[in-house]
Amino acid sequence: MVTDPVLLQAAADLFPSGISRYAVGGFLVGLGTVLIYVGTGIPAGASTFLESTLSYVSDQSRFQQYVASRDWRVVFTAGIVLGGLLFAATVQSGVVTSTLYQSGSTGELYEVGGVTLWSTDVQPWRLLVGGLFVGVGTRVGKGCTSGHGVCGVGSASKTSIAGVVTFLVVAILTAQAVAALGVTP
Amino acid sequence: MADRHPLFMPLILVGGVVFGFGLGFSQMARPEVVLNFLQFEDFGLLFVMFGAAIVSGLAFAVMPRIRDRAPLTGDTYERRLKPFDRNVLVGGAIFGVGWGLSGICPGAAYASLGTGNVTILWALAGMFGGAYLQGYWRSRTASSDTAAAGAD
Numbered sequence: 001m002v003t004d005p006v007l008l009q010a011a012a013d014l015f016p017s018g019i020s021r022y023a024v025g026g027f028l029v030g031l032g033t034v035l036i037y038v039g040t041g042i043p044a045g046a047s048t049f050l051e052s053t054l055s056y057v058s059d060q061s062r063f064q065q066y067v068a069s070r071d072w073r074v075v076f077t078a079g080i081v082l083g084g085l086l087f088a089a090t091v092q093s094g095v096v097t098s099t100l101y102q103s104g105s106t107g108e109l110y111e112v113g114g115v116t117l118w119s120t121d122v123q124p125w126r127l128l129v130g131g132l133f134v135g136v137g138t139r140v141g142k143g144c145t146s147g148h149g150v151c152g153v154g155s156a157s158k159t160s161i162a163g164v165v166t167f168l169v170v171a172i173l174t175a176q177a178v179a180a181l182g183v184t185p
Numbered sequence: 186m187a188d189r190h191p192l193f194m195p196l197i198l199v200g201g202v203v204f205g206f207g208l209g210f211s212q213m214a215r216p217e218v219v220l221n222f223l224q225f226e227d228f229g230l231l232f233v234m235f236g237a238a239i240v241s242g243l244a245f246a247v248m249p250r251i252r253d254r255a256p257l258t259g260d261t262y263e264r265r266l267k268p269f270d271r272n273v274l275v276g277g278a279i280f281g282v283g284w285g286l287s288g289i290c291p292g293a294a295y296a297s298l299g300t301g302n303v304t305i306l307w308a309l310a311g312m313f314g315g316a317y318l319q320g321y322w323r324s325r326t327a328s329s330d331t332a333a334a335g336a337d
Contacts, residue, residue: 079199092209101323131307159267
């Protein structure tokens, strides 16, 4: 165990919420990806769903190219939503407790039918405008945090590593600039 | 594709549930937590991204060596490799602006909705709008110069 007070202080500064919830969550995100890959050979990313789902309502050729995969992508996304709900109904509601889980103080908790739900305090305009950029960027850039970040980096793809470095650097600069302008949350 | 294994969709669903539960547990489904990371206030999020990449990387490295084809599709195991071009950097930068402004990415937004975050529908509306805009524009340019982009 690390007992050096300087190191402990440094760790507390860098990781004020500890690392266990992040590491466990990351393991599960990877495990979900692995389950699908082992069974189907598909390295599933989350953002193609945006375009493949548009193929149900638009004849544009960009969307129609995803017709073959659009059904399972809806199921994958429904699974992710259900996974979030399962987390809310168990750990977030305190029904299942774990020393590995560190609850935060961000956003607002509220209850519906005995389930503790959570909602963000980040302003709607940031979510809408940011989402618009995310929607354009992930499709032009061939992947998002899961496609490039998890599957691509996991595949040691140079394309994906370049994509991740690019969006990470730009996102850090953007978030710091927005915070410096006094926008919060 | 028509004769898919009956367990194909159930496995996709279970994989999605585990994936979404992980995003909830890690709190990457909370925009505030992502913004705290990007503002250098809490570096824990690195463990989500790289932890997941390491776990999936093991499967990407091992499966092609020990089996030829995936049991539920008959597809060969391949790594996720995409051709590099300028779009990877341009799109990555646009994605970065959006992620840094909103603190949310597509997978985390789906999971966030599941944890009760109805407000995240703003971000999902934006994502669909953005995906539609680029698809509309690129479908038109693709049909005018007939160049097949081949991007996934």
